[in-house]
Amino acid sequence: EAQVTQNPRYLITVTGKKLTVTCSQNMNHEYMSWYRQDPGLGLRQIYYSMNVEVTDKGDVPEGYKVSRKEKRNFPLILESPSPNQTSLYFCASSARAGGVETQYFGPGTRLLVL
């Protein structure tokens, strides 16, 4: 089954304690990205990756890092989490087929930073 998986699904942490949210896709997609969803703001892109070892900032990259060492994985790293990073995070991947591109989203990771 084609899917994007994220772990953990729920996380409560404290300010300053480094954490990593993993994302993995089994569709051999080149493009992957991270979004955060906040009430009244919709989804905003944090980082994206066009392929292995190619990453770039999205609209709200401050406080986040990513890496793309393998095609299937795209972890999101919060080196020193702060309460304003409390949010719902989605990983997505996509590829073109027949000239049309569709993004597939993971189930989301709900993060609370105390």
Place this chain on the structure above:
Amino acid sequence: GNSVTQMEGPVTLSEEAFLTINCTYTATGYPSLFWYVQYPGEGLQLLLKATKADDKGSNKGFEATYRKETTSFHLEKGSVQVSDSAVYFCALRSGANSKLTFGKGITLSVRP
């Protein structure tokens, strides 16, 4: 830059009512347009899409037509069901980066 504006919510309808959710956009070039749906406790699912002017996307009884002259992509359904209760996001993609630009989302509640 690109932006998507959705009508303010939430929206509450009775079962079998007609649904319209407005969406307008600003973008450079020729964007692709999407509607995503998020059911309670789940991630986003693609509901429908349109890639060029006058295209109509449709799925599960929902429809939306890409109107370049009014820069709109309104979502409609003739008869909503309780199971349609969810958050609906309008989005566009334009440019080399495959980033989706989302509207704020609107919560739809359908009562029996």
